[in-house]
Amino acid sequence: MNFTNNALENKETHKSMHDAESKTLFDSESVKRRIKKRVIIDKAAKKVFSLSTVFALLILSILLYRILADSYGWLNLRFLKSNLSMNPQRAGIYGVIIGSVLLMTVVIPVTLLLGVSTAIYLEEFSSKGKLQSIIKTNISNLAGVPSVIFGLLGLTVFGRLLNLGSSVLAGGLTLSLLVLPIVVVASQEAIKAVPGYLRDASYAIGATKWTTIKKIVLPAALPGILTGSILSVSRAIGETAPLVVLGIPTLILRIPNSIMDDFTALPIQIYYWTLDTVLTAEYANLAAATIVVLLVLLFLMNSIAIFIRNKFQRRY
Amino acid sequence: MGKPFNTRDIIIRNVSSGKTKRSEKYVPSFFFMAASLSIITSIGIVLTLVFDAYHFFSKIPLRQVFGTKLAPLSPTPSFGILPLINGTIITSIIAMFVAVPIGLTAAIFLSEFASENTRKTLKPIMEMLAGIPTIVYGFFAYSFVTPLLMQLIPNLGAKNALSPGIVMGIMIIPLVTSLSEDAMNAVPNSIREGALALGSTKLEVTLRVIVPAAFSGIISSFILAVSRAVGETMIVAIASGSSKKFTLDITESMQTMTAYIVEFTSGDAGSGTIGYYSLYAVGLILFAFTLFMNLLAQYISRRYREEY
Numbered sequence: 001m002n003f004t005n006n007a008l009e010n011k012e013t014h015k016s017m018h019d020a021e022s023k024t025l026f027d028s029e030s031v032k033r034r035i036k037k038r039v040i041i042d043k044a045a046k047k048v049f050s051l052s053t054v055f056a057l058l059i060l061s062i063l064l065y066r067i068l069a070d071s072y073g074w075l076n077l078r079f080l081k082s083n084l085s086m087n088p089q090r091a092g093i094y095g096v097i098i099g100s101v102l103l104m105t106v107v108i109p110v111t112l113l114l115g116v117s118t119a120i121y122l123e124e125f126s127s128k129g130k131l132q133s134i135i136k137t138n139i140s141n142l143a144g145v146p147s148v149i150f151g152l153l154g155l156t157v158f159g160r161l162l163n164l165g166s167s168v169l170a171g172g173l174t175l176s177l178l179v180l181p182i183v184v185v186a187s188q189e190a191i192k193a194v195p196g197y198l199r200d201a202s203y204a205i206g207a208t209k210w211t212t213i214k215k216i217v218l219p220a221a222l223p224g225i226l227t228g229s230i231l232s233v234s235r236a237i238g239e240t241a242p243l244v245v246l247g248i249p250t251l252i253l254r255i256p257n258s259i260m261d262d263f264t265a266l267p268i269q270i271y272y273w274t275l276d277t278v279l280t281a282e283y284a285n286l287a288a289a290t291i292v293v294l295l296v297l298l299f300l301m302n303s304i305a306i307f308i309r310n311k312f313q314r315r316y
Numbered sequence: 317m318g319k320p321f322n323t324r325d326i327i328i329r330n331v332s333s334g335k336t337k338r339s340e341k342y343v344p345s346f347f348f349m350a351a352s353l354s355i356i357t358s359i360g361i362v363l364t365l366v367f368d369a370y371h372f373f374s375k376i377p378l379r380q381v382f383g384t385k386l387a388p389l390s391p392t393p394s395f396g397i398l399p400l401i402n403g404t405i406i407t408s409i410i411a412m413f414v415a416v417p418i419g420l421t422a423a424i425f426l427s428e429f430a431s432e433n434t435r436k437t438l439k440p441i442m443e444m445l446a447g448i449p450t451i452v453y454g455f456f457a458y459s460f461v462t463p464l465l466m467q468l469i470p471n472l473g474a475k476n477a478l479s480p481g482i483v484m485g486i487m488i489i490p491l492v493t494s495l496s497e498d499a500m501n502a503v504p505n506s507i508r509e510g511a512l513a514l515g516s517t518k519l520e521v522t523l524r525v526i527v528p529a530a531f532s533g534i535i536s537s538f539i540l541a542v543s544r545a546v547g548e549t550m551i552v553a554i555a556s557g558s559s560k561k562f563t564l565d566i567t568e569s570m571q572t573m574t575a576y577i578v579e580f581t582s583g584d585a586g587s588g589t590i591g592y593y594s595l596y597a598v599g600l601i602l603f604a605f606t607l608f609m610n611l612l613a614q615y616i617s618r619r620y621r622e623e624y
Contacts (some may be wrong), residue, residue, distance in 0.1 A: 038517050039517060042517035042519040045519040046518070049421045049422070049429055050425050050429065050430070052417075052418045052419075052421040052425060053422045053425050053426065053438055053442070055422075056418065056441075056486075056489050056490070057441055057442075059445070059486050060444060062460075063452070063453075063456050066459070066460050067452070067455070067456070114353055117346065118347070118351040118354060121344075121348055121350060125344045125347055125348070126351070134355070135351055135352070135354060135355060138355050139354050140610075140614070141610055142354060142357060144543060144547075144606060144607070144610035145603065145606065145607070146547025146548075146549065146606055147547070148547070148577050148578065148602070149361060149547075149602065151581070152577065152599045153357070153360055153364055155581065157360060157364065177357050180353075180354065180357075208340055209340065210343045234447070237449075238448075238451065238452075239449070240451040241450075241549035241550055241553075241578060245581045246581075267449055267451045267550075270451050270452070270455060271451055271454070271550065271553075274454065274458055274459070274554050275554065277458075277459070284459050288459075291452050291455060298447065298449070302447065
């Protein structure tokens, strides 16, 4: 009895002491309130910030939904197999797809050859000096040049100077220069990731530098290089501005046979059809259907890139 | 039992045959040539732009160039460049009003608040936004966003600066998000934990510790975003139209520098006319501006980066 009393008393005094202390130093109630407020603000901020991300996702789904809705009923086998026409009911994109495919047959070998060679030079041959840093800065700045400027370069150099006009070759070379920085940077990363001991082992059994690069470094870096190249090609396939600047005519009815022919490609056709919706409303549906084809193509390419990265890339 | 290998002979044969030697000698120079192509490309860009822009500037007085009257195809052509610069700046400002707040808060969410799993699912989807070709955004702006805005703003033109500005902002969000997030991720965890241990909430840690520490990276992501917006072509070419009027009214059509280049080349710009050369003058200004922005972004992120 006495004991509990004592304890109570003790508690009492403790409390009063605590009260006295808090009165002099800080008001515990207001501190509690402040902490509560801070926690509430923190939680609210988290909600608000997450909304931004949700907004981006929402836009993405609206965009995809709108395009699918617009293309509904227009995207069918006939659309893929017939050629361009002024009549929206009869128009198809067979020739346009061929144009894009031909374009890629120029872009892929050119960017691979030039991009990988540049990366090999920068990582394996160049000494860490001024020249190397100039080339590196130059490549990162080239990556920031607006694509329409590359169009002007292509128009002057390939279109007029080399007299290629608005052929597949002129377009392909222009796009190659545009996406080259992507391949270079990706290949550099891939080559850098090949550990030094593999090279040392190769040298130790008497291989020369070129043999080492050919037989050891490149095979080990291949998945990374391929991933970067596919991403760059998918950038090139969707690029419009440089090709429009090259002066590709609006309506090309002839299906291109070789890389010297005039052509039209998926993004250009989307552009012209979108512009012409003022004249014929159905062109919007054709544009949407072409966009679906383009997006499916991009999706496939990116999936392949991710597959290669996950399946073949080794971590040393 | 075959003849035993004689390693010494093989080495001597290989070395003296000259075959290896030759490839060892020429291979590096081939790679060097490939690498120098990137420099040649840059030089080529500068030379083409400067040469043809020179034709333009030598024929048109500077007072006219920096005027507000742009009428390249009229019988008495006038080449005032200010309407284009005005259109570029206004659409870019609208884009930044969309991209900066949403991009930055999304980056803060992904880097500081989201769980590892949420991040792993959300980030690739954000990157999908970045992978969509700009022509698709152009179609989206023209066929969806503009009609939507027309219901809210009755006097909005079918071609206007507002809709492509907004869509351009949406296009840039992933750029701002991923670069800012990288900058915030680079702030070491010890600093984060130190601030948390002092009793800060996550929001306080973010705003008072992480964002200031990552500030240079965040700012340079904004600058790169401006550079992207200025250089963006297809969205504005489709949805902003080709009015060459000098106006500050965002509900009206205005033309950007990029859209001018696209419009003029897809029409019939005969080589050698002043209109043709004006493309290169506009291109030169565009190139100089984006190059300046990119260099500035690199400088800021290098110069003001906090090293931990």
